[in-house]
């Protein structure tokens with residue numbers, strides 16, 4: 001097994017640390033490989049992502065780290081490519097494909113920035129039917145590999161980010177289960193691994209990773225593959241909770 005973490009953010013997007021600080025922490029953790037994956041550019045919400053004119057220096061800086069630490073760790077330059085990104089994902093070692101917005105009535109609507117995003121969007125676009133919004137989310141992510149060229153499927157059930165304690169909907173509802181299983185079945189067919197993303201756990205927002213434990217079990221039984229991701233926005237959270245998930249799922 002390769003000890004690695006391929007999903008993390010730096011000051012090139014919305015992370016707190018520079019790429020070198022992330023690499024040094026990964027060396028401390030004795031990882032074999034570390035991948036930086038800052039957010040791709042989205043023109044309708046540009047504040048938190050890699051700016052187009054910074055992409056070359058991002059790649060160059062990570063290339064330099066790859067050389068500098070070659071005898072200690074393998075450093076990869078990735079990108080977390082949003083489904084609606086305006087820039088292509090060429091020239092990176094790998095791509096994480098992620099859905100952070102839905103396109104509803106001509107508007108890009110964030111589903112993971114604020115706790116009220118999901119109920120507000122359900123109210124505005126689906127007459128308050130939160131499960132209809134969830135169905136729309138899974139109808140979008142079903143195509144994420146085609147759309148982004150993803151090598152890794154990012155946070156599969158992000159729509160449940162603020163649903164701790166079933167605050168917004170019941171994930172056992174047959175409509176919800178049908179929506180995610182349909183998406184999971186199609187994405188398993190692509191052969192791309194699903195990340196098991198512990199980012200919301202490290203922030204204390206969720207007690208389970210994305211995908212949820214029930215989803216991981218289903219995907220595993222259907223032959224899906226996984227890669228563990230911290231989605232760290234600072235060096236302290238690299239590999240957060242990985243050991244417990246390895247132990248729980250033997251992956």
Ligand SMILES: [Zn+2]
Nearest residue numbers: 080098154155
């Ligand atoms: Zn993301």
Ligand SMILES: [Zn+2]
Nearest residue numbers: 007009080231
């Ligand atoms: Zn991320």
